[in-house]
Amino acid sequence: MNIIKGFMTTFKHVLEEPVTLQYPEQVKDFEKRYKGRHHLRRYDNGLEKCIGCSLCAAACPADAIWVEAAENSDEERYSPGERYAKTYEINMLRCIFCGYCEDACPTQAIQLGHEHQLSFTDRRDAIYIKDMLIDAPADGQEATPRQVEAGVYTQSIPNMEDPS
Amino acid sequence: MVTPVKEDTELVTINIDGKDYQVPKGGNLVDMAKWVAGNDIPVFCYHPKMDPVGMCRMCLIELGGVARDRATGDIQYNDDGTPQIRWFPKLQTACTQTVNDGMYIKTNTEQVKEGRESVIEFLLTSHPLDCPICDKGGECPLQNLTMAHGNGVSRMYFDDKMHLNKHYPLGDLIYLDRERCIQCARCIRFQDEIVGDDVLAFHERGRRLQIITNSDPGFDTYFSGNTTDICPVGALTTGDFRFGARPWELTEVPSISPWDAAGENISLSTRLDRDFGGKAMIKRVMPRQNEYVNEIWISDKTRFGHHFTRSDNRLSKIQIRKGSNFSESTWDSTFKAVAKTLKEANGSVAAIAGGSATNEDLYELAQLVTGLGGDKLGAWSPTHTGADLVAQVGLPEGSNLGELGAGDAILVIASDLEEEVPMWRLRLKTAQDRGAYLVVANGRNTRLEELATEDPNIKGRVVDGAAIRYEAGSAAAVMANLKKSNKDIAKKLADANHLVIVAGAEGLTLEGHRALVQSAANFLIDSGHAGKVNSGLLVPLPGANGMGLHYMGFSPETTQDIAANPPKVLIVLNAEILDDDPTAKTWLSQVDTVITLGYFMDAIARESKFVLPVQTFAERDGSFTNGERRVQRFYTAQGPMGDAIPAWKAVGNIAQAADLGRAKLSAAAVMVAIAKNVAAFEGITYKVLARTERQFPDVGGDDKYYGGNAYQNTGGIGKQIALSGTAKSEKVTVPDALKAGKGEIVLLPTTRLYDRSHMFIPTVMVRSRVSLPFVHLNPKDAKALKLADGDYAEVNYDGGSVRVRAVVSDDVSVGAAVFPRKLTEKATPLVPTVGTITKVTEPAQIEG
Structure with missing residues (x-):
């Protein structure tokens, strides 16, 4: 009798739809809160949000972030404030995806996205430089650095809603 | 130890938060609460080195005193026998209070907390x-x-x-x-x-x-x-550090200023840098507290002048001459080749070293030259002398220029300290503010002279000082005859409790400077000041290690001897002989082989057979002996440049290749050898130099609001070498001052702080402050030469000529033209010389 009961469970599951995904062909949807690879964001006007303050690097428990800052000028403007990140690198082998960098960022420049397929054949490839992290400008928008009119961007830290 | 409490200090009792403390009477309450009780009263405007103003109101505390009967003055007691305290009804500023007996303060009450919170809110x-x-x-x-x-x-x-x-x-x-x-x-x-x-x-x-x-x-x-x-x-x-790094990312490395005889203690803030090949790089230079040397200040040259250490022009590879070209080489083969050349000279070897070489470099170099049978060790530049007298009648152990004050006297002669050793000028000026009598003697107007007498810029500044103006070049005679020709001043100097004499070499030949320093020493000995703490002789020797040159056996008189009798092989260490001295090429051409160890491919390097790159103070360990004979060590801060190695290592390995014993493995090991073989350095090791002590005021801790960002001294306060020898008051024969013939004029080279030397010019941000080349004339001389202020003039002197601007004013004396060194690409006179000045209409063509 017990054996029939046992096989009942087996046959029931044979008829059900399988839960196994054929990864990597099939990828499950992520929760919005999922913390994957980082992105450096831009304002709507296409300028970079990052001000190179290095607070993400200070907050990082794994010491995975390296930032070097430099000064903007109206001839060569990356971000609306006084300074921008000249070098921005994250070592993905060190990163533990805790999201502290996102919490520490005063301009919401760094955000953890949903990319999770991070594998490398060389240790050096694990270092993501700024060009790999930063979002591409929206279609038709000019990339950074830009030449801008003098006197538009005067704040040292821009207003988040209206950076100009 | 630098402390507010001395043997004769009167102590009073104050009560902080319910506990009694003994503090020196008259001290500032904020300083004393911190020093004796570790109670950090927050401040913004107050600074322990400056007078209180009570502007920011951050230091509010509850203040009270023991209640006394108004009629009798007796202390009133409570029923339980404790004294009654009369509290102020409102909060008081701690920074404007001096401590006195029976003072009671509270720093942790609700009222105080509320007061501090309100002040912060107001500031924000x-x-x-x-x-x-x-x-x-x-x-x-x-x-x-x-x-x-x-x-x-x-x-x-x-x-x-x-x-x-x-x-x-x-x-x-x-x-x-x-x-x-x-x-x-x-x-x-x-x-x-x-x-x-x-x-x-x-x-x-x-x-x-x-x-x-x-x-x-x-x-x-x-x-x-x-x-x-x-x-x-x-x-x-x-502007130097703008956005350079965040402060918490920096690694602080204790170091010593490589520029002048003051030996300012500095902290090099380093961080790895992508553009510098991922190596540690100096991001900024900060002061490091040493109350004996620089207190908590540094000059701008020290702060901003670190760029030469990373200059693209730094010598990074070994260069060996083949015909008229240079080719690169490796260290091992170079050591052998240099050793072979040195041995073939059969003892006709001499060395000239500059003031930026460390004690270790100089010791190893002296060992090499003497080991090869040579005995001539020259100090560069041959402008200043008298280090031997500083070793005998200098400031004794335990002296501190910061303790000079009322009743003391200072004489600065033949030196523009503002341009030569700015830190001494700052400390002597503040000594005068504390009441010291400051006399400035020179052949021209200097900034210190303005400060010594009366500064029109500062209203109400009452100072005790005097100025002596003498005919250019006669400093030695003035000093020797001070008691006769300036009776009142000489008496005031001789009667002072403490007397410091700074004897520079402006307008003097080496012989003249020797006479001046000996006269100054005589004065100190005759007045009984020699050997007394806080009294003594200082000479603004060029470079950071002028005294080290003396202790390791290098002297400027020998440099003159080397020039008069050139050896077969000359070793040059950190001395830009051809860039500094236009007359050097005549005697250098008689030297068969020149071996240069330096930072840059300068004129002497281009004439050399071997050019060896050596490391600057930033990249290595070492020690300097400052003008007050304090040996101070510095630590490795920055990543190495190219193939450069420390000079002691290069020289030691050459000696090893020449079979003169094994090369030392570390700078500390060289110091051990120095301590063993140089009497003055007995007992000095790197461990001794790294000793620190508690210093007053207590700045540099976590409470940066108190003293600013001057860093706590973790690298050591150094060790002052004791006076040695028994200098006697000797009769001085003053050499005749230079006399110009008809149509000629005496050119007096002076030192400018910001110049066009190889070490300073890489500091781009200060370049606009480097003066354009000029010659400074008295209106009488200018009239004879038909020159007006701002005209172009061609200055001709032994070994060259340059075109510069003429400056005409009364600030210089008649018969001599002040002609600053190192303001042009070409070498200009190093020592006073006779030349001609003619008016020209065109400026010099800039050589592409």
């Missing part, structure tokens, strides 16, 4: 939220005190805040952020009280109060960088 009403991008963020007193005493919540709207100029240049070096300023006036007071260059001021009133500079060029002083250290917010920042 219009402070911008720049912390993430502010260079001060992370080491900011306002940030720290807000965290410690602030409310935590703001009631202010950002849009209502004042918005002002954020990146305003106060001169080329310092930037002002007007929004961030909290109007504490520390920078203004520093320039006024400590430096004496009163170039900053307040403008407008109330909320519109702003810092301005009233000099042209802006912020015209050699000490401007210190204002950024003591600024309690990020209002003043240096």
Whole structure:
């Protein structure tokens, strides 16, 4: 009798739809809160949000972030404030995806996205430089650095809603 | 130990938060609470080195005193036998209180906390939220005190805040952020009280109060960088460090200024840098507290002049001459080749070393030359002498220029200290402010002379001082005859409790300077000051290690001897002989082989057979002996440049290749050998040099609001070499001053702090402050030469000629033209010489 009961469970599951995904062909949807690879964001006007303050690097428990800052000028403007990140690198082998960098960022420049397929054949490839992290400008928008009119961007830290 | 308590200090009892403490009478309450009780009363405007002003109100405390009967003056007691305390009804500022007997204070009551919180809130009403991008963020007193005493919540709207100029240049070096300023006036007071260059001021009133500079060029002083250290917010920042790194990312490495005889203690803030090949790089230079040497200040040259260590022009590879070209080589084969050349000279070997070589380098070099049978060790430059007399009648062990004050006297002769050793000039000026009698004797007007007599810029500054102007070049005669020709001054100097004489070499030949220093020594010996603590002789020897040259056996007289009798092989260490001296090429051409160890491919390197790259102070361990004979060590801070190695290592390996014993493995090992073989260095090891002690005022801890960002001394305060030998008062024969023939004029070389030397010119940001080349003439001489102020003049001298601007004014004496060194690409006279000046219409063609 017990054996029939046992096989009942087996046959029931044979008829059900399988839960196994054929990864990597099939990828499950992520929760919005999922913390994957980082992105450096831009304002709507296409300028970079990052001000190179290095607070993400200070907050990082794994010491995975390296930032070097430099000064903007109206001839060569990356971000609306006084300074921008000249070098921005994250070592993905060190990163533990805790999201502290996102919490520490005063301009919401760094955000953890949903990319999770991070594998490398060389240790050096694990270092993501700024060009790999930063979002591409929206279609038709000019990339950074830009030449801008003098006197538009005067704040040292821009207003988040209206950076100009 | 530098402490506020001395043997004869009167002590009083004060009560802080219920506990009694013994403190020196008359001390400032904030200083004393910190020193004896470790009670950190928060301050913004107060600074332990400056007079209190009580402007920021941050130091509020409850203050009271023992109640006394008004009629009898007896102490009134409570029923339980404790004295009655009469408290002030309102909070008082601690910084404006001097401690006295029976003082009671409370620093931890609700009322005090509320007072501090309100002051912080008030200061933040219009402070911008720049912390993430502010260079001060992370080491900011306002940030720290807000965290410690602030409310935590703001009631202010950002849009209502004042918005002002954020990146305003106060001169080329310092930037002002007007929004961030909290109007504490520390920078203004520093320039006024400590430096004496009163170039900053307040403008407008109330909320519109702003810092301005009233000099042209802006912020015209050699000490401007210190204002950024003591600024309690990020209002003043240096252009050098702007956005360089966040303070918490920096590694602090103790070091010593490589520029002058003061030996300022510095802290090199380093960080790895992508553009510097991922190596550690100096991001900024900060002062390090050493109350015996530089207190907590450094000059701008020390602060901003570190760029030469990473210059693209640094010599990075070994260069060996093949015909007229150079080819690169490896160290091992070079050691062998150099050793072979040296051995083939059969003892006809000599060395000339400059003032930026360390004690270790010099010792190893002396060992090599003597090991090869040579005995000539020359010190560069042969302009200053008298180090042997400083070793005998200098400032004895335990002296401190910071202790000079009322009843003491200082004589500065034949030196423009502002340009030669700015830190000495600052400390002597502050000594005069404390009451010392300052006499400045020179053949021309100098900044220190203005400060010594009366400074028209500073209203109400009452000083005790005098100036002696003498005919150019006659300093030695003036000093020798001081008692006859300047009776009153000489008497005042001789009768002083302590007497310090600074004897420079301006306008003097080497023989003349020898006579001057000997006369100064005579004066000290005759007046009984020689050997007394805080009295003695100082000579502004060029370079950071002028005294080290003396102790290791190098002398400028030998340099003259080498020039007179050139050896077969000459080793040159950190001496830019051909760039400094136009006459050197005549005798250098008689030297068969020149071996140069240096930082740059300078003129002497280009004439050499072997050019070996050596490391600067930033990349290696070592020690310098400063003008007060204090041996101080510095530590490796920056990543190496190219193939350069420390000079002691290069020289030691050459000696090994020449079978003169094994090369030492570390700088510390060389110091052990020095201690063993050089009598003056007995007992000195790197461990001894690294000793620190508690210093007053207690700056540099976590409480950066108190003393600014001067760093705590973790690298050692060094060890002063004891006086040795028994100098006697000797009769001096003063050599005749130079006489110019018809149509000729005496050219007097002077030193400028900012010049066009290979070491300084890579500091691009200060380049605009380097003076254009000029020759300074008295109107009488100018009239004879038909020159007006601003004309072009061609100066001809032995070994060359240059075209420069003529400056005509009364500031220089008749019969001599002041002609600063190292302001042109070409070598200009190193020592006083006779030349001609003619008017020309065209400036020099700049050689491409």
